[in-house]
Amino acid sequence: DTAVSQTPKYLVTQMGNDKSIKCEQNLGHDTMYWYKQDSKKFLKIMFSYNNKELIINETVPNRFSPKSPDKAHLNLHINSLELGDSAVYFCASSHVLGATSQSSYEQYFGPGTRLTVT
Amino acid sequence: EDQVTQSPEALRLQEGESSSLNCSYTVSGLRGLFWYRQDPGKGPEFLFTLYSAGEEKEKERLKATLTKKESFLHITAPKPEDSATYLCAVQERYGGSQGNLIFGKGTKLSVKP
Numbered sequence: 001d002t003a004v005s006q007t008p009k010y011l012v013t014q015m016g017n018d019k020s021i022k023c024e025q026n027l028g029h030d031t032m033y034w035y036k037q038d039s040k041k042f043l044k045i046m047f048s049y050n051n052k053e054l055i056i057n058e059t060v061p062n063r064f065s066p067k068s069p070d071k072a073h074l075n076l077h078i079n080s081l082e083l084g085d086s087a088v089y090f091c092a093s094s095h096v097l098g099a100t101s102q103s104s105y106e107q108y109f110g111p112g113t114r115l116t117v118t
Numbered sequence: 119e120d121q122v123t124q125s126p127e128a129l130r131l132q133e134g135e136s137s138s139l140n141c142s143y144t145v146s147g148l149r150g151l152f153w154y155r156q157d158p159g160k161g162p163e164f165l166f167t168l169y170s171a172g173e174e175k176e177k178e179r180l181k182a183t184l185t186k187k188e189s190f191l192h193i194t195a196p197k198p199e200d201s202a203t204y205l206c207a208v209q210e211r212y213g214g215s216q217g218n219l220i221f222g223k224g225t226k227l228s229v230k231p
Contacts, residue, residue, distance in 0.1 A: 004161070033218070041203065043162070043221040055218070090161050106152060107219060109161035 003027050004110040006091050012116045013081060021076045021113045023091030032074035033092040033107060034066060043090070049074055081117045088112045121145055124206050124222035131229050134195045139225045141206030142188040149211040151189050152219060153182050156203045165204075196229045203227070 004025045013019055025032065031050040037043045047066045048055045054066065063079045078085060092107040125140045143151065150169055154162035166175045168184035175182050179200065181192040191204055203226045207219040 040223070041156075042223050043205065043207075043219075045218040045220075048218050057218075092161075106164045106167050108164060109154075111161050112159075 004091055004093055004108050006089075006110040006113050008113060009111065010114050010116075012118065014118055015081055015083060017081050018077070018079045019081060019115070020078070021089055021091075021115070023074050023076070023110060024072055025091075025093040025108070025110075026072065027093055027108060029093035029095055029108075030071060031094050032068070033094075034074065034076050035090040035092060035109075037088040037090060037112070039087070046076075046089075047074075078115075081115075083117050086115055086117045088114050121220050122206055122208055122222035124204075124225050126225060127223070128226045129228070131193075131196055131227070133197055133229055133231050136192070136194045136196070138193070139191040139204055139206075139227070140188060141191070141222055143206075143208045144187075145208055145210045145220070147211030149209040151184055152207045152209070153180075153189070153191055154205040154207065156205055156224070162205055193227070196227075198229045198231050201227055201229045 007022045011019060031048060033048045034046040035043050036046055045057050046060050049066055049068055065077045067075045067077055090112045091110040094107040095105040121144050123142045131137055150167050152167050153165040155165055156162045166182040168182055171184055171186045173184050179194050179196060183190045203224040205224045206222045209219055
């Protein structure tokens with residue numbers, strides 16, 4: 001069984017369009033994330049979300065918005081796509097950090113969605 | 119200023135030639151340091167978590183160690199199937215984004231038979 005899955009694997013679209021990428025995890029995790037990996041392979045956090053809190057990386061344009069219908073899903077909606085949005089987008093999930101937790105929880109990643117904006 | 123710096127950017131080894139990858143970090147408080155492996159066209163695959171200086175973890179030919187400023191990923195007698203990009207990431211103890219991973223740019227390892 002796939003732990004973290006994303007659809008589609010590839011997405012080619014034109015500038016100005018609106019698109020969505022879906023993510024599902026079957027690990028029972030409470031927190032989900034979206035990362036962007038640029039052409040230089042640098043992974044950068046975009047959002048983290050659990051049922052209590054959405055944390056947005058301040059550098060992410062507001063054209064990007066996460067939508068979570070339930071704990072197992074975190075979809076990424078992108079409006080008015082631009083050429084610079086071309087990248088690979090990864091979804092990840094982990095257990096939620098407790099307020100007094102002294103430990104850390106590893107994140108498990110999906111296979112990625114390669115977005116190409118033409 | 120990068121908070122996580124990995125070196126070298128690329129490393130080419132002969133099969134059986136042991137070596138180490140470095141990850142240095144500058145964060146106000148470390149909750150955890152993670153090593154991932156990423157194959158082309160795939161998502162990062164979790165390898166290790168290290169929490170405190172002096173800690174070591176091993177998995178097959180890989181051994182990860184941690185000091186207060188850096189981590190090493192030692193590869194003993196590598197095989198061609200160890201070829202991949204190895205990513206280091208840290209999770210901060212303080213601040214509003216405690217759960218987020220801050221990644222380095224990775225070390226691309228190639229092992230030739």
